[in-house]
Amino acid sequence: MNLATIQRPSTLVEEVSQRLARELRRERAEEWLPPERELASQLGVSRTVVREATKRLELQGLVEVQHGVGIRRSGKLHKxxxxxxxxxxxxxxxxxxxxxxxxxxxxxxxxxxxxxxxxxxxxxxxxxxxxxxxxxxxxxxxxxxxxxxxxxxxxxxxxxxxxxxxxxxxxxxxxxxxxxxxxxxxxxxxxxxxxxxxxxxxxxxxxxxxxxxxxxxxxxxxxxxxxxxATRSTTSSPRTRKSHASTSS
Missing domain, CATH: 1.20.120.530 (GntR ligand-binding domain-like)
Incomplete structure (x- = not known):
């Protein structure tokens, strides 16, 4: 993955999210993203920005963050x-x-x-x-x-x-x-x-x-x-019948 440095700092998390999303949607995108440190270096942003961006992508169903393992392409946009x-x-x-x-x-x-x-x-x-x-x-x-x-x-x-x-x-x-x-x-x-x-x-x-x-x-x-x-089964269960019997008496 070869990503250009981001120039505008005003919406860093949003821009990193969009940049990574475009990369992930490529037909031949790799299954695993580079490590967080490497992504931050390529994009010219802090690791905190990368972390927030990948959290956003995870909520959108594009990636799955596996702690201690890495960030995996998911494609579960329906989630x-x-x-x-x-x-x-x-x-x-x-x-x-x-x-x-x-x-x-x-x-x-x-x-x-x-x-x-x-x-x-x-x-x-x-x-x-x-x-x-x-x-x-x-x-x-x-x-x-x-x-x-x-x-x-x-x-x-x-x-x-x-x-x-x-x-x-x-x-x-x-x-x-x-x-x-x-x-x-x-x-x-x-x-x-x-x-x-x-x-x-x-x-x-x-x-x-x-x-x-x-x-x-x-x-x-x-x-x-x-x-x-299922409703009839619940209604006719021994516990239900016992409850009805107790009420009747």
Whole structure:
């Protein structure tokens, strides 16, 4: 990494942040940044300024600061918004429900654009990801393969904003997929993904849109069913029944 010395001292932290961000966004940027002392020397600023700048980049999801190890390129730009969702909607069940509503609004269009723009290389990548879901041995493996399929579809559109938005929902998506795959089994997810993949490969925009919409509508239904089941289980637990009995007597 070869960085020019910064000339204006008025907004040093901001300028260092922007300079490092540009460097990190380069396609061939190195995974690890130079040590703090070296960065300060290259930029002509103090180590304190570098430290504050990297803290800002960490909050933005661009780097991960590993104390005693170094500063690593991260690229998790969705993390700040993901944290905001937890503050905005503290109730987890509410977050899951609303995240599926957002996905229903966005992902059918993602599938349509994927069908319109997919390349042969991207079809091969989607097939590989789908095979991971088919061959998953554990629930965790199935969930990660499921998420990666939707992530790969978003990349296929060529629209980075779609990718960022869906990545923001990925942690919530992980929780909802745990619930829905546990409820309905992995076979249904495999069938739905196969239908989406077939439509995208055939460049059939209408079929891809329809298959994705059906996929998320069924997931919404499964999540609601799983939630009702959990509620009934809590209501009928021995502790709850004992509490009701005590109240009645």
């Amino acid at each position: 700040p918004l993901n944290g905001s969702l937890a503050l905005l909607i503290p109730d987890e069940a509410g977050r899951l429900k609303q995240s599926l509503e957002v996905r229903l609004a966005i992902e059918p269009e993602v599938a349509r654009l994927a069908a319109a723009r997919v390349t042969a290389a991207q079809v091969r990548e989607l097939r590989k990801v789908h095979a991971r879901l088919e061959n998953a041995d554990t629930l965790e493996e199935a969930v990660e393969a499921d998420i990666e399929f939707h992530r790969a579809l978003a990349r296929t559109t060529g629209n980075e904003i779609f990718g960022l938005l869906l990545e923001t929902l990925s942690d919530l998506g992980r929780e909802s997929r745990m619930a829905t795959i546990s409820h309905a089994g992995v076979k249904r997810a495999i069938e739905h993904h196969a239908a989406i993949l077939h439509a995208v490969e055939a460049k059939d925009e209408t079929a891809a849109t329809r298959a994705m919409r059906h996929h998320i509508e069924v997931a919404t239904h499964d999540l609601a069913a799983q939630s009702r089941k």
